Each structure stands twice: as structure tokens, then as C-alpha cells.
Amino acid sequence: MMAAGIPPRASAEEKHLVLLRDGRTLIGYLRSIDQFANLVFHQTVERIHVGKKFGDIPRGIFIVRGENVVLLGEIDVDKPCDTVLQQVSIEEILEEQRLQQQAKQETEKVKMQALKDRGLSIPKADNLDEY
Numbered sequence: 001m002m003a004a005g006i007p008p009r010a011s012a013e014e015k016h017l018v019l020l021r022d023g024r025t026l027i028g029y030l031r032s033i034d035q036f037a038n039l040v041f042h043q044t045v046e047r048i049h050v051g052k053k054f055g056d057i058p059r060g061i062f063i064v065r066g067e068n069v070v071l072l073g074e075i076d077v078d079k080p081c082d083t084v085l086q087q088v089s090i091e092e093i094l095e096e097q098r099l100q101q102q103a104k105q106e107t108e109k110v111k112m113q114a115l116k117d118r119g120l121s122i123p124k125a126d127n128l129d130e131y
Contacts, residue, residue, distance in 0.1 A: 016041070018064060019071040025049070026062060027075065037066030048093045050100050053086050055093025 016030045018039060028044030044062040048055050088096075115122060 015075040015077065017071075017073050017075055018069060020064065021068045021070055026059070026064070027056075028059075028062060030072075034066075037069055037072075039064040039066070039069065039072070048097055049085075050093060050096040052084065053088050053093060053096060055088050055090050057090055 013029070015027060018026045018041070020026065025047045026041060026044055027047055028041035030039060031042050032040040041062045041064070042060070044059040045056040046059050048057065112122065
């Protein structure tokens with residue numbers, strides 16, 4: 001008997017990874033999917049990657065609106081991992097992420113100033129969605 005909303009080929013015990021439009025990565029057990037690609041996960045973690053480090057933040061039950069899904073895939077837990085990543089604490093990965101974002105903002109400021117010095121002005125897109 002098939003669980004409600006789960007495609008016939010997807011077992012309820014298989015982990016899935018979903019990449020969201022805002023860049024976040026979620027890993028969990030897919031429990032339901034509908035005609036709009038809305039997803040329901042349980043035992044979900046948000047995985048943050050910075051360089052060769054990653055951290056998992058527990059999120060529990062997570063509902064994802066279909067329009068925010070970029071990629072959905074099954075994780076093969078039996079396949080050996082080719083990349084060497086170091087798992088770190090939540091606090092450490094959040095600090096690494098903050099430093100990475102701060103460095104990116106500084107780089108953007110330098111680029112904007114260089115363009116401004118050359119007589120070009122680009123409107124800020126702070127309120128627009130990033131794809």
C-alpha cells in the first residue's frame with residue numbers, strides 16, 4: 001500500500017535533498033508531494049556548506065512551497081562519498097557563513113565603487129529576488 005502523496009517509486013524511508021531558490025539546502029524524508037510540487041519533509045536538517053566544512057541545523061517537519069524548489073533528488077546512502085567534507089558544530093558553520101557573506105559584501109562594495117569611479121551607476125537590487 002502506498003502512503004498518501006508519495007510517488008510509487010519513492011520509498012518513505014529514503015532521504016531526499018532539495019535545493020531551494022534562495023540557495024538553502026534541505027535534507028530529510030519526503031512525506032508528501034502534490035500537483036504544485038509542494039513538499040512535506042520530516043526529520044529535516046538544513047545543511048550549510050562553507051568551503052570544505054558543513055553543518056546541519058535540525059528543522060523538524062518542513063513544508064516547502066513548490067515555486068521555491070530548484071532541485072529535488074534522492075540521496076543514495078549506500079554510495080561512498082567522493083568528496084572529503086568536515087562536519088562542524090552549528091555555531092561554527094554559522095560563524096563561517098557570516099564571515100563568507102561579509103567578505104562577499106565587501107567585494108561587492110569595491111566593485112560598485114570601481115564602477116562609480118568610472119561614471120557608471122547600477123541601481124541596488126536589495127529588494128529583488130535573487131535567482
